[in-house]
Amino acid sequence: MDKLLFTPGPLTTSMSVKEAMLHDYGSRDLFFINLVKEIRESLLTLGQVSKESGYEAVIMQGSGTFGVESVISSVIPQKGNLLILINGAYGERIARIAAIHKIPYQSLVFEENSVPDLEQTEELLSTGEFTHVVIVHCETTTGIFNPIESFGTLCKKYGVQYIVDSMSAFGAVPLDIAANHIDFLISSSNKCIEGVPGFSFILAKKQKLIACKGQADTLVLDLYAQWQGLENDGQFRFTPPVHALLAFKQALVEIETEGGVAGRSKRYQENFQVLKKGMAELGFSEYLTPELQGYIINTYHYPSHASFDFTIFYQKLNSRGFVIYPGKLSKANCFRIGNIGRIFPSDVENLLNAIKEVRLEMGF
Ligand SMILES: *Cc1c(COP(=O)(O)O)cnc(C)c1O
Numbered sequence: 001m002d003k004l005l006f007t008p009g010p011l012t013t014s015m016s017v018k019e020a021m022l023h024d025y026g027s028r029d030l031f032f033i034n035l036v037k038e039i040r041e042s043l044l045t046l047g048q049v050s051k052e053s054g055y056e057a058v059i060m061q062g063s064g065t066f067g068v069e070s071v072i073s074s075v076i077p078q079k080g081n082l083l084i085l086i087n088g089a090y091g092e093r094i095a096r097i098a099a100i101h102k103i104p105y106q107s108l109v110f111e112e113n114s115v116p117d118l119e120q121t122e123e124l125l126s127t128g129e130f131t132h133v134v135i136v137h138c139e140t141t142t143g144i145f146n147p148i149e150s151f152g153t154l155c156k157k158y159g160v161q162y163i164v165d166s167m168s169a170f171g172a173v174p175l176d177i178a179a180n181h182i183d184f185l186i187s188s189s190n191k192c193i194e195g196v197p198g199f200s201f202i203l204a205k206k207q208k209l210i211a212c213k214g215q216a217d218t219l220v221l222d223l224y225a226q227w228q229g230l231e232n233d234g235q236f237r238f239t240p241p242v243h244a245l246l247a248f249k250q251a252l253v254e255i256e257t258e259g260g261v262a263g264r265s266k267r268y269q270e271n272f273q274v275l276k277k278g279m280a281e282l283g284f285s286e287y288l289t290p291e292l293q294g295y296i297i298n299t300y301h302y303p304s305h306a307s308f309d310f311t312i313f314y315q316k317l318n319s320r321g322f323v324i325y326p327g328k329l330s331k332a333n334c335f336r337i338g339n340i341g342r343i344f345p346s347d348v349e350n351l352l353n354a355i356k357e358v359r360l361e362m363g364f
Pocket of ligand 1: 008063064066068090135136139140166167168188204
């Protein structure tokens, strides 16, 4: 038995998703080309949009960050100006990408245990100096849910383009891309859709995507060129992640069977409730206040007891078959437990029992 992953990704996948990879296809195979087409259509459906309503799905090889870098390096023109709303490590990463590509940008940084402030953002947007805004949907650093709907309304009001890193939320948090005025949304194969790692994908407003032509300062991450490649002959410009796509197609069948985004969201919320209750009973305290805590991943303070050592705690759980995740916070000593992937409330119960055992053993 593989260990269960209670992490932000890569995640535990179903046996059927893994088995879907037991085939080889050439990149020009008609079956494979059709598979890519179907996946792109399904992704739009999950975002409640379609080609007919003016949206496009682009698949980009690499992990999630490749998708983020593709968008940031392709979408903002040299005479543009990007406002980056930051309340965690993934927002910080976007600022690093913008800096590396010498994209004009300004960061607005908030505490990791708070959501970006609407009024401060509006103040900046009302100066007319910005052309694009980017925000992280679920900031996986803490598990906080950022109010992307309110920021979408703001972007619409000031006529700026809106980019959302929905890596750890897409597929498990109901979202209407068009209603929230999102121009570019980024997610990846190995998060809430429960595929294996290998690619990211971008859901884009077609009209805004067309405007990106010739803007990218990279060859492989050029979003427009990647889209054109897929549109022209249905093929990837460079070697496609064939097996990851085969797995993803099966993962899409399984999310559908579970009741789509609503069904997936329901199971993750059940995992979250079981974890939240159990951890409180075991005496762990949450880093975020309950109203900010999303159901994707939970952050807990280290117990203050002298006998607690995270490395030992982690290893003892690991040897029992449960993989949790270290913290990534700049100011507090925390660890994280994810509720996503092919895990069920009974798995969370088993994790809690293991934590109880380890707590006794370590004496905290
Ligand atoms: C997982 C994640 C990413 C991408 O990380 P990769 O390691 O490149 O897959 C980006 N943003 C958020 C919010 C994430 O959770």
